Amino acid sequence: MLLGLAVTGVAAGAALRCAAAEAFVTDQDGDSVTVIDLGSRKTVATIHVDGKPAGIAMTRDGSRAYVTSPSAQMISVIDTAARRVIGHFAAPGGPLGIAVHPSGNPLYVADWYTDQVMVIDTGSGRMIGHIKVGQSPSGLAVTPDGKLLVVADRLSNAVSLVDAATLKEVARVPVGAHPFGLAVDPAGARAYTADVESNSVSVVDLAARKPAGTVKVGKRPYVVALDGGRGFVTNELASTVTVFDLKTLQKVATVPVGDYPEGMEASPDGRFVYVANWDSNTLSIIDAGTLKVVGSLDAGSSPRAFGTFLR
């Protein structure tokens, strides 16, 4: 009995650290989401999504993807297994950054044009609140315990920390100039922002609600992804990814990828990091061990994949 429990525990742990099976890449010019099978490295579906889709949030179980369309001011709900759009939510304003609560509900949508984050009930599609944050909120992430929403306020050069229960901002922490993408570590201890205009990554201590360091990276950093003990940053104008050590905050490597790299995410097993290259129309595959690009896949027209796009 005890042995059985132990084995079950190991199996559950292994299941959590699996390879990503599919990438759902938002193609802004193509008005679509390209679905790429990461095993065969082939495009297996193209889902039409109106309104210049940009941001994406995958539920923890991978069953749903929510896509922002800033030009149509809406969210499209994708049934990932069926590979089709099953509904739309209104998101008036400039919906761009998006995150979903670890429980699957609600949805947080940053309004690029204002100082608000919209809160949408994923069951009904109804707007259930607005959170006041800094100017031009961009990247969003929720701590794994679901208690804290972290918001990159692009024009306020800050990160807003929002209590997910009360939907109120509880702290604002200064970061570099124009933070865009943002990642929170699995422990919920630190957030990392890509500071577009200061060519840096800022580290925020979420418990202390204070800055905790800076990393100099390449030109026009856009998105941060975390993989084990390392951080990865896409540098748009340098066509590279900077890799840095999360403990020492020292640069480890600079990896050439496609042009205008934007959205990026690590597979759950940590083996690969996937990078959407907006200008090259490709998805680069970085081997997280060797830090070399081991594949480049077609990814539609102007791929952005801003958010969580792997399942």
Next chain:
Amino acid sequence: MTSTRRAFVAALVLLAAPPAFAHGPTRQKLELSVDVNAPPEKVWAVIGNFHDLSWVPEVAKVEGAGGNDPDTAKRSVTLKSGGVWKDEELSDYDAAKFTYGTFLPHVDVKVLPVADFSSHILVTAEPGGKSKVEWRTAFYRGYPNNNPPPDLDEAAAKKAVTDLVQPALDGLKARFGSGS
């Protein structure tokens, strides 16, 4: 506090606030190219200097400093129309690969109705001693919010960039002869 001092303090506050340039949510991509009857070295000798846009018909004058060093180079460009943009940066430069990249953080939309304008110029060898010249650009429309007026929408931005780039590529074709 005197009104003069109040005005001075207000001016200081304005100076202290960094300029915050907003842009729309959808970046545009425009990539134009031309085949010319000359090897990359010869084409690069004409177009490969960040501070020389004599090959771009719409440009009247370039002033700047920093050579072709991406860490320091900046240029100001005066158009024949009279419009000027300043502080355009060299984002990368590789003479061995015949390519350089530019980034313009801010431009008056009356001069060029775009925001966050970046570009890459690239020359690649083609068979028979010919080459292909690509000018790849990325930019947002000039109007940062929803519902842009027609002169500041995506179509206006694309037209303005095309009107800058296409005559330059046509000029290279006329200078070196057609590559195809």
